[in-house]
Amino acid sequence: MRVFLLSLLVRFGCGAQLQSEMYGSLESPNFPDPYPTDTERNWTISVPDGFRITLFFSHFDLEPSYLCQYDFVKVKVDGEALALFCGKEETDTEAVPAQRVITSPRNSLSVQFVSDFSNEEQFSGFVAHYSAVDIDECSEHGDKDLLCDHFCHNFIGGYYCSCRYGYQLHTDNHTCRVDCSGAVFRERSGVLSSVNFPGPYPKSSDCWYRIELEAGFRVQMNFDPRFDVESHPDISCPYDHLKIQAGSREFGPFCGAQSPGIIWTDSNVVSIRFHSDDSGENLGWRLSYSATGSQCPVPEVPPNAVMVPIQTEYSFKDHVVFSCQQGFLLVQDGGTSDRLQLECQADGSWSGRPPHCDSKILTADKHPTEPPP
Helix, strand or coil, X not given: CHHHHHHHHHHHECECEEEXXXXXXXXXXXXXXXXXXXXXXXXXXXXXXXXXXXXXXXXXXXXXXXXXXXXEEEEEECCEEEEEECCECCCCCCCCCCCCEEECCCCEEEEEEEECCCCCCCCCEEEEEEEEEECCHHHHCCCHHHHCCCEEEEECCEEEEECCCCCEECXXXXXXXXXXXXXXXXXXXXXXXXXXXXXXXXXXXXXXXXXXXXXXXXXXXXXXXXXXXXXXXXXXXXXXEEEEEECCEEEEEECECCCCCEEECCCCEEEEEEECXXXXXXXXXXXXXXXXXXXXXXXXXXXCEEEECCXXXXXXXXXXXXXXXXXXXXXXXXXXXXXXXXXXXXXXXXXXXXXXXXXXXXXXXXXXXXXXX
């Protein structure tokens, strides 16, 4: 039993040896003397993140066999074999590492040496050297957009991202976002859009816009037919979306490729919120807005009067001016004047009543000139 247990310890070793330096070497047991029979030895090489491992055999002398059934060296990553070697360097076998340099796809690598029950020719084994090599993530990554939104900068052991002017690096250190909140539009008409429209809008951003018009006006919005916001085929706008709040009414959320078209509101104050997540290359949206006001009835033009401008409809803040034809005086509230201006008010009424025009002769008779005392 003691001999059997001792044989197991020699065969399977005492666990893998951990190599954590940035460079080093491995040798078969007893090197440069012949390696023992019935032996297994394992090494695990680990270097910091941001590096890979290169492995090179400077000496290799193992028992040759078909498909390396007897003695062999196996190089593995995460349990999967990268290479299997056996034989002598002087022979013409494909199983010898020769001058081949093995590069691991990750920052860890394992090497396994196994010998069977015989070593009749006294093979000397192997010497291998490893070193950590820096990964240039910026040039090696297949899709740079998944690595950095805008700019990628490599350094030894890693990389970092930066953004174009006007953007800010998100807390994920990969995404470039913008500060697009707080813009207030007070003109009676205007245009607003997602950042960069019609180019891809920034990721991981929450944009807030506000339209504030004078009381009595209502906001009308007209969306550009080009509308492209990331969507989902089964769920309503789970990623990016546009929402509009106008008074007590909410419009949206909007996403996908269908433009919202024209939206009429009953409010003079509108809030627009646009959210984007950390992925996607959609082109965004644009809208133009205008002010529509309360409608006032078309004024009736009194006899002998002239009104400008003549329109089919009048809205809040529109003006009309009354004057009289030649030979008549404009009379309003007991007084006379040359002209009278009325304004359409927020409640849809005019600021005064239309005047009337009296003949100057009749007006003079009503107000005779008194002789001087």
